[in-house]
Amino acid sequence: MNEAPLSLEALRAGDRAEFARMVAQYSPQVYRLGLKITADEQDAEDVLQETFVRAMKALPGFEGRSSLATWLFRIATNEALMVLRRKKPQVTLVEETGDADEEEGVPHPQQIVDWCCLPEAEMLSSETKAEMDRAAAGLSPALRSVFVLRDLQGLSVRETAEVLGVAEAVVKTRLVRARLKLREALSAYFGERMQKVSADEE
């Protein structure tokens, strides 16, 4: 891997080799971020390319107030949300208030089924993975971007807030809504699987 830390100075000066190292280091994460927010491979590739094209142009003015990763994720998240907006113009950007999800409050749990005891193989099947992707793609862009940054990219609440340019309290509120919605979707799915498993055993 690329052991030596990236040199900001070289990046700002337009050093191609250093930029190539930055691409090697961050492109898999940027691609995944784009893929999870847009839920489309072609869109994810567009997000990936636009992010690094923009980064290349903007690097000379990068002041290093946030980390390079945070800065790149911010560009990528904005690109991904813009792609969604172009496809569905009624979608509001994450910075804007008045998202329908904000009004709704925390969703009350409907599915009360304890599927934690299902066999591990059931949880890791490709069918389950497809269901997980479907559930995540069903979140509103505002909830999805918080969830993707925090739970899939592994950022902290603070870093997620920094990337999105919102308060930590907003991240926390969106995160609990996103997670409870995903729990609902997975509970409905695993609940059916549990019935199927017990029917097969008879």
Next chain:
Amino acid sequence: MKNKGHCEDLLASLSDYVDGTLDGQLCEALEQHLQSCHNCTVVVNTLRRTVELYQQEEPDAMPEAVHQRLLHRLQLDDFLHEG
């Protein structure tokens, strides 16, 4: 569900609870409630499992062709097989 109002109040803190970042007093109140509320216990367990499943998900690898086209777009083709 004996005490629906109480369960609703606790929902907002569940995310912090599964992350282990819920502050002391709230955490104590929640754990006390969980001892007597089956529904909330199921919600907490399945919420924790949901978050774990996503956090542990194997990332989709970036296809080699996507990587090649990226370097081409950035005019960095000469760095294709380095790093």
